[in-house]
Amino acid sequence: GQQVMQIPQYQHVQEGEDFTTYCNSSTTLSNIQWYKQRPGGHPVFLIQLVKSGEVKKQKRLTFQFGEAKKNSSLHITATQTTDVGTYFCAGSARQLTFGSGTQLTVLP
Amino acid sequence: DAGITQSPRHKVTETGTPVTLRCHQTENHRYMYWYRQDPGHGLRLIHYSYGVKDTDKGEVSDGYSVSRSKTEDFLLTLESATSSQTSVYFCAISEWDTTYEQYFGPGTRLTVT
Numbered sequence: 001g002q003q004v005m006q007i008p009q010y011q012h013v014q015e016g017e018d019f020t021t022y023c024n025s026s027t028t029l030s031n032i033q034w035y036k037q038r039p040g041g042h043p044v045f046l047i048q049l050v051k052s053g054e055v056k057k058q059k060r061l062t063f064q065f066g067e068a069k070k071n072s073s074l075h076i077t078a079t080q081t082t083d084v085g086t087y088f089c090a091g092s093a094r095q096l097t098f099g100s101g102t103q104l105t106v107l108p
Numbered sequence: 109d110a111g112i113t114q115s116p117r118h119k120v121t122e123t124g125t126p127v128t129l130r131c132h133q134t135e136n137h138r139y140m141y142w143y144r145q146d147p148g149h150g151l152r153l154i155h156y157s158y159g160v161k162d163t164d165k166g167e168v169s170d171g172y173s174v175s176r177s178k179t180e181d182f183l184l185t186l187e188s189a190t191s192s193q194t195s196v197y198f199c200a201i202s203e204w205d206t207t208y209e210q211y212f213g214p215g216t217r218l219t220v221t
Contacts, residue, residue, distance in 0.1 A: 001167065009148070030207055033209055041214075042198060042212040042213060042214050042215050043151065043198070043200075043210075043212045044212070045209045045210065045211065048209055088151065090210075093207075094206070094207075095166075095206045095207070096153075096206055096207060096210065098143075098150040098151040098152070100148060101150050
């Protein structure tokens with residue numbers, strides 16, 4: 001079945017440093033979605049990418065979808081303590097399959 | 109936040125007992141999902157529903173059953189709970205099909221002793 005791998009599993013950064021998480025699928029995706037889950041909270045939808053090579057920005061967050069539509073990345077510039085949480089990618093072929101997430105810790 | 113509630117929010121139960129978790133939505137979305145979340149595994153789909161009385165299995169459906177008798181309610185039942193079913197359970201909804209963005213409820217933390 002479809003598998004979505006996400007790395008790294010954990011990332012600790014100093015406040016102000018950049019952060020990137022990567023997502024790879026075993027199959028070509030129709031779209032990729034990103035979610036954020038704050039500690040003790042529930043996943044919250046951030047964005048969806050559909051087109052090959054697509055890049056979208058939300059303030060300090062930059063999302064990319066690979067040319068082959070099998071990989072994606074989320075980059076956060078100049079992290080803040082409010083960025084703490086787990087970031088999940090979710091790849092969509094026939095169904096949505098979630099990656100295992102990257103847990104981001106931001107040290108003040 | 110989307111209008112999704114889950115009940116109960118916390119439950120401790122003993123091995124072998126039946127457990128039912130409820131998800132209620134006020135968004136009138138067609139699709140509803142049950143996931144479990146365990147450390148290192150992300151979110152894994154248990155069952156989903158694409159309409160009243162229309163359900164299908166996800167990747168980890170063994171030991172779980174679901175029912176949807178009304179658009180707004182989706183029930184998850186553990187017929188005979190086991191310790192391996194200790195987890196956090198999230199309900200989610202989406203307006204269109206299973207490839208569209210999903211909105212999650214607050215979760216139910218279930219402990220099976």
